[in-house]
Amino acid sequence: MARAVLSQADISRALTRISHEILESNRGASDLVILGIPTRGVFLARRIAETIARIEPDALADLAGALDVTMYRDDLGRTRTRTPSPTQLPPGGIDGRTVVLVDDVLYSGRTIRAAFDALADLGRAKAVRLAVLVDRGHREFPIRADFVGKNLPSSARERVNVLLSEIDGEDAVTIEGGDA
Amino acid sequence: MKHLLGTRGLPRDAAIALLDIAEDMAAVQEREVKKLPTLRGKTVVNLFFEDSTRTRISFEAAAKRLSADVITFSAKGSSVSKGESLKDTAQTLQAMGADGVVIRHQASGAPQTLATSGWIDAGVVNAGDGTHEHPTQALLDAFTIRRRLHGADSRGRDLDGIRVVIVGDVLHSRVARSNVWLLSTLGAEVELVAPPTLVPVELSAWPARATYDLDAALANAPDVVMMLRIQAERMHAAFFPNTREYSRTWGLDDARFHRLPPSTMVMHPGPMNRGLEIAARAADSAQSTVREQVANGVSVRMAALYLLLSGDRGGLS
Amino acid sequence: MTERFLITGATLPTGEHADILLEGDAIAEIGRITDAAGATVIDADGLIALPGLVDLHTHLREPGFEQSETVLTGTQAAAAGGFTAVFAMANTFPVADTAGVVEQEATLGRTAGYASVQPIGAVTVGLKGEQLAELGAMARSRANVRVFSDDGFCVADPLLMRRALEYVKAFDGVIAQHAQEPRLTEGAQMNEGALSGELGLTGWPAVAEESIIARDVLLAEHVGSRLHVCHVSTAGSVEVIRWAKARGIDVTAEVTPHHLLLTEELVTSYDPRYKVNPPLRRAEDTEALRAGLADGTIDIVATDHAPHPVEAKESEWDAAANGMVGLESALPVVHAAVVETGLLDWADVARVLSSEPARIGRLPGRSEGVAVGAVAELTLYDPSAASVFDVDRLAGRSSNSPYLGRTLPGRVVATFHGGYATVLDGTVRPADEVARLAARRLEAARG
Numbered sequence: 001m002a003r004a005v006l007s008q009a010d011i012s013r014a015l016t017r018i019s020h021e022i023l024e025s026n027r028g029a030s031d032l033v034i035l036g037i038p039t040r041g042v043f044l045a046r047r048i049a050e051t052i053a054r055i056e057p058d059a060l061a062d063l064a065g066a067l068d069v070t071m072y073r074d075d076l077g078r079t080r081t082r083t084p085s086p087t088q089l090p091p092g093g094i095d096g097r098t099v100v101l102v103d104d105v106l107y108s109g110r111t112i113r114a115a116f117d118a119l120a121d122l123g124r125a126k127a128v129r130l131a132v133l134v135d136r137g138h139r140e141f142p143i144r145a146d147f148v149g150k151n152l153p154s155s156a157r158e159r160v161n162v163l164l165s166e167i168d169g170e171d172a173v174t175i176e177g178g179d180a
Numbered sequence: 181m182k183h184l185l186g187t188r189g190l191p192r193d194a195a196i197a198l199l200d201i202a203e204d205m206a207a208v209q210e211r212e213v214k215k216l217p218t219l220r221g222k223t224v225v226n227l228f229f230e231d232s233t234r235t236r237i238s239f240e241a242a243a244k245r246l247s248a249d250v251i252t253f254s255a256k257g258s259s260v261s262k263g264e265s266l267k268d269t270a271q272t273l274q275a276m277g278a279d280g281v282v283i284r285h286q287a288s289g290a291p292q293t294l295a296t297s298g299w300i301d302a303g304v305v306n307a308g309d310g311t312h313e314h315p316t317q318a319l320l321d322a323f324t325i326r327r328r329l330h331g332a333d334s335r336g337r338d339l340d341g342i343r344v345v346i347v348g349d350v351l352h353s354r355v356a357r358s359n360v361w362l363l364s365t366l367g368a369e370v371e372l373v374a375p376p377t378l379v380p381v382e383l384s385a386w387p388a389r390a391t392y393d394l395d396a397a398l399a400n401a402p403d404v405v406m407m408l409r410i411q412a413e414r415m416h417a418a419f420f421p422n423t424r425e426y427s428r429t430w431g432l433d434d435a436r437f438h439r440l441p442p443s444t445m446v447m448h449p450g451p452m453n454r455g456l457e458i459a460a461r462a463a464d465s466a467q468s469t470v471r472e473q474v475a476n477g478v479s480v481r482m483a484a485l486y487l488l489l490s491g492d493r494g495g496l497s
Numbered sequence: 498m499t500e501r502f503l504i505t506g507a508t509l510p511t512g513e514h515a516d517i518l519l520e521g522d523a524i525a526e527i528g529r530i531t532d533a534a535g536a537t538v539i540d541a542d543g544l545i546a547l548p549g550l551v552d553l554h555t556h557l558r559e560p561g562f563e564q565s566e567t568v569l570t571g572t573q574a575a576a577a578g579g580f581t582a583v584f585a586m587a588n589t590f591p592v593a594d595t596a597g598v599v600e601q602e603a604t605l606g607r608t609a610g611y612a613s614v615q616p617i618g619a620v621t622v623g624l625k626g627e628q629l630a631e632l633g634a635m636a637r638s639r640a641n642v643r644v645f646s647d648d649g650f651c652v653a654d655p656l657l658m659r660r661a662l663e664y665v666k667a668f669d670g671v672i673a674q675h676a677q678e679p680r681l682t683e684g685a686q687m688n689e690g691a692l693s694g695e696l697g698l699t700g701w702p703a704v705a706e707e708s709i710i711a712r713d714v715l716l717a718e719h720v721g722s723r724l725h726v727c728h729v730s731t732a733g734s735v736e737v738i739r740w741a742k743a744r745g746i747d748v749t750a751e752v753t754p755h756h757l758l759l760t761e762e763l764v765t766s767y768d769p770r771y772k773v774n775p776p777l778r779r780a781e782d783t784e785a786l787r788a789g790l791a792d793g794t795i796d797i798v799a800t801d802h803a804p805h806p807v808e809a810k811e812s813e814w815d816a817a818a819n820g821m822v823g824l825e826s827a828l829p830v831v832h833a834a835v836v837e838t839g840l841l842d843w844a845d846v847a848r849v850l851s852s853e854p855a856r857i858g859r860l861p862g863r864s865e866g867v868a869v870g871a872v873a874e875l876t877l878y879d880p881s882a883a884s885v886f887d888v889d890r891l892a893g894r895s896s897n898s899p900y901l902g903r904t905l906p907g908r909v910v911a912t913f914h915g916g917y918a919t920v921l922d923g924t925v926r927p928a929d930e931v932a933r934l935a936a937r938r939l940e941a942a943r944g
Contacts, residue, residue: 288697383691
């Protein structure tokens with residue numbers, strides 16, 4: 001039985017807060033690139049970019065892009081063959097810009113590790129930051145998010161589901177399984 | 181996908197998924213860093229019993245850009261031409277720890293024999309077998325057509341309603357066979373135009389129709405005209421009187437080329453016999469996709485190798 | 498001491514049930530037998546007693562290709578399949594084109610003792626299709642050759658074929674033609690049709706067989722000779738032969754068990770076990786061949802038993818050798834293809850697998866079938882025992898059978914040749930035992 005931990009309004013507030021935090025730490029929207037990690041990170045990145053554009057009228061219209069990490073994963077031989085998604089960079093690429101990686105859930109950190117390799121093959125960013133909607137702990141790499149929607153301590157047996165209206169028809173974060 | 185032996189029976193979804201992955205691979209080819217770490221530690225053997233520099237280097241580039249180790253085993257001048265059997269060769273590759281074998285063989289069915297014999301565990305990619313199939317060629321042709329039609333918007337698209345005319349030695353062409361199966365699976369209408377001696381005697385089971393009149397076929401303004409390589413030695417086996425007559429009747433000469441609408445793509449799997457089945461003007465025109473086909477070949481072969489060699493080989497998730 | 502066998506409760510080809518007493522080299526008694534002291538009793542309840550089977554088309558490979566088969570192993574395979582006589586094809590090395598070679602083969606067969614080995618002589622020297630072999634010398638030799646064939650190759654030259662047909666009239670011989678127009682089958686790999694086009698294998702058109710048969714029946718008519726057509730494989734060939742017989746031409750024809758049961762669809766696997774000459778054809782052809790066998794257009798079933806070593810079949814399709822072993826599986830396959838389908842009864846089977854091939858090949862003593870006074874050549878077959886045909890059923894040296902792993906009806910339980918058993922309880926008796934029995938029989942015949 002899935003238990004809701006974030007509602008649509010919670011998600012919206014969290015993304016607005018993250019957008020403000022990004023702008024604050026970057027001191028504005030200049031040289032900013034927001035790259036979502038497929039699948040749901042891409043939609044979160046777009047929402048953050050739209051929010052930023054609302055807050056900072058000077059921000060470029062297309063800050064958002066997608067960074068596929070499939071080809072860089074360290075578990076390719078352990079699961080069924082993964083279908084990659086397109087990588088799309090905003091005009092101008094990433095050279096000399098601050099890249100904010102966006103993912104829905106931060107867990108082991110392996111996806112983000114793969115993202116660093118993928119990013120390195122695309123150019124040389126000035127700085128790389130990480131924004132996630134949910135940080136559920138259980139890190140296996142020395143990786144930490146700079147911007148977190150919600151810290152959600154969870155058991156490894158539990159499953160955290162992020163639902164987004166763009167593909168799931170609704171916005172919600174639920175948790176299921178475990179010893180409940 | 182465990183092996184890629186042919187396009188016959190390749191489901192539409194699987195074909196489109198492969199072409200979509202090839203789009204991602206093509207994007208990598210446009211970057212400064214053209215290499216992916218995906219197949220690091222995997223060994224791909226190019227096993228070529230028949231000379232084909234183009235196909236071999238295309239597969240070699242594909243494997244290397246995915247960071248696989250590539251070993252090329254060319255049968256010419258090796259123990260294979262001294263009577264070593266396919267089985268012994270296969271067992272050698274198995275002992276070397278090959279994860280994937282790309283095989284080109286003069287005998288139809290040899291890749292299937294290799295894949296089903298139990299001699300090796302490796303995934304097998306058919307790089308052309310006898311007069312049977314050449315699946316990666318057909319996939320790169322479909323990829324090229326789709327890109328010309330839809331550009332950046334190609335992902336997920338099929339070839340519904342696209343009219344393709346394939347011209348030449350269908351009887352001996354593995355490229356024609358693989359294209360007939362794949363293009364029709366993707367929704368295209370395929371017409372084969374050839375001298376009656378160079379089509380199989382019985383085509384009722386093929387999802388294509390065969391005609392003999394190239395001018396009539398071209399008058400229907402097809403979306404694609406694919407010219408097949410004609411081997412001059414066929415005339416010695418009485419398939420046609422001589423190359424002059426062949427060229428006049430079934431060649432894409434200047435006059436025929438000029439009658440085509442400017443939107444019609446002109447394709448050729450290469451290597452071309454300029455002046456025989458295709459005039460230089462047609463081959464070098466903006467309508468010609470010949471050079472794109474070569475570039476796209478690497479992307480499509482990367483996609484095929486990715487599908488075969490990544491994952492636990494249980495299938496596509 | 499002679500072996501005596503009392504076979505009780507067997508079903509005769511006619512359907513009657515009877516006991517059969519084998520004594521010396523003859524069938525001594527048929528009926529209800531109560532007095533058979535000292536005889537080995539074999540309970541044949543539910544078993545069919547067929548006359549010992551005769552194969553007009555066997556490749557024994559000796560001399561020259563002993564890694565594939567020898568006269569000994571080939572006749573062991575024959576015995577396992579219920580055969581007591583085989584006609585050995587001439588494509589050995591050296592080719593059986595002289596009296597010396599055919600006499601050697603016949604002697605090897607007699608010594609082994611599993612079956613009568615009747616050599617077939619080559620039509621042309623070295624099977625090259627250029628010059629007639631010494632047909633008369635082979636006919637007059639101790640091997641008593643009556644069937645001549647270049648099998649594996651077609652006697653393609655029409656003039657040479659005419660001369661051969663004419664020449665063998667002098668000693669009541671017959672030319673067994675491998676009907677395959679060579680130019681139309683250059684590089685051919687499988688039946689030409691929709692499937693060959695799809696699989697990219699060079700086509701082997703039906704017309705390459707039919708045109709040679711048409712030519713040969715007309716030649717046979719013109720010179721008034723006897724013609725036998727080997728391994729007929731197409732519906733068109735059946736039509737041509739039907740036409741020729743209606744015209745009164747002296748032609749006989751054989752079909753192989755595999756052409757009665759298997760079709761070209763199997764080639765889709767590119768598994769060389771299914772590579773054979775002539776190739777497997779379409780289902781329509783199989784139907785026509787069965788119908789032709791049922792209406793007498795096709796006279797006999799012959800195995801074309803063609804052993805090959807493992808390496809000749811463990812390869813890509815093009816490089817693999819043509820041929821299948823067929824002696825051990827022939828009766829079950831005929832059972833499945835034409836008996837279970839209701840086209841032939843067991844009396845017909847006795848005709849097409851024993852008396853007719855013997856008559857065509859002029860093998861004496863095989864015309865009476867299962868009858869008192871006839872030579873004790875007998876096969877006991879259990880028609881109820883359907884099973885997976887596995888490699889243990891093969892008694893020859895090679896295992897290139899297309900039936901391995903396939904469920905087939907029936908099983909040969911016992912085979913008697915010249916009064917002694919070569920197979921008992923479904924097991925081939927040891928070579929030394931059979932050789933001893935054969936030697937004793939020969940002595941008895943001389944003394």
